[in-house]
């Protein structure tokens with residue numbers, strides 16, 4: 001069954017923009033989950049759960065709590081194989097194509113197989129590309145890889161296409177959580193034109209303007225995390241769906 005990916009693909013083909021909210025179990029207490037879910041923008045389609053470094057049992061606790069209060073599909077966005085839990089609906093099987101560290105291209109994947117084989121998680125092969133967001137990101141630190149400079153547009157496009165040609169079903173352009181600046185409109189637009197699979201964009205998006213820009217440039221799905229960790233932003237972002245004509 002691949003109903004979650006089918007939904008993402010169908011929306012992308014119909015140019016229906018999608019919004020995912022990222023919950024990092026390391027930064028979220030189970031007690032806060034209910035109030036956090038109340039603040040979600042109306043248009044939220046998916047909940048991503050994961051982080052670069054998360055204690056093993058925390059992911060499962062958060063996903064179980066989310067499932068008590070929300071019917072939204074939960075997609076694991078794991079920093080490593082220890083973050084896999086059957087309580088979720090799907091997993092982004094992320095290969096970090098930028099940086100080319102074998103551990104994050106295939107090593108973690110091999111380690112996750114015994115757990116995945118026993119689960120019903122929908123597995124979504126995803127080409128994950130870290131681009132420079134203006135500061136060292138947790139992905140960069142943990143994976144010990146360098147992001148691709150945003151001005152190296154051709155390299156980013158070739159990396160995305162290498163992902164598509166090797167069978168990835170999504171391309172995810174990541175500027176890093178809390179990035180100083182998000183993936184540029186130019187990079188999004190050139191990658192979108194080159195690939196035939198849905199494009200996910202995340203990292204450093206914390207205003208309606210940035211969200212609309214990403215959608216306008218060609219992102220099929222935008223992922224927002226940090227903006228929800230900061231209570232001041234929460235109200236503002238939760239009104240995005242009302243204010244923004246882009247979603």
Ligand code: 1GP
Nearest residue numbers: 177178202203204225226
């Ligand atoms: C998801 O890492 C991002 O791709 C989330 O980034 O925390 O900056 O929204 P923010």
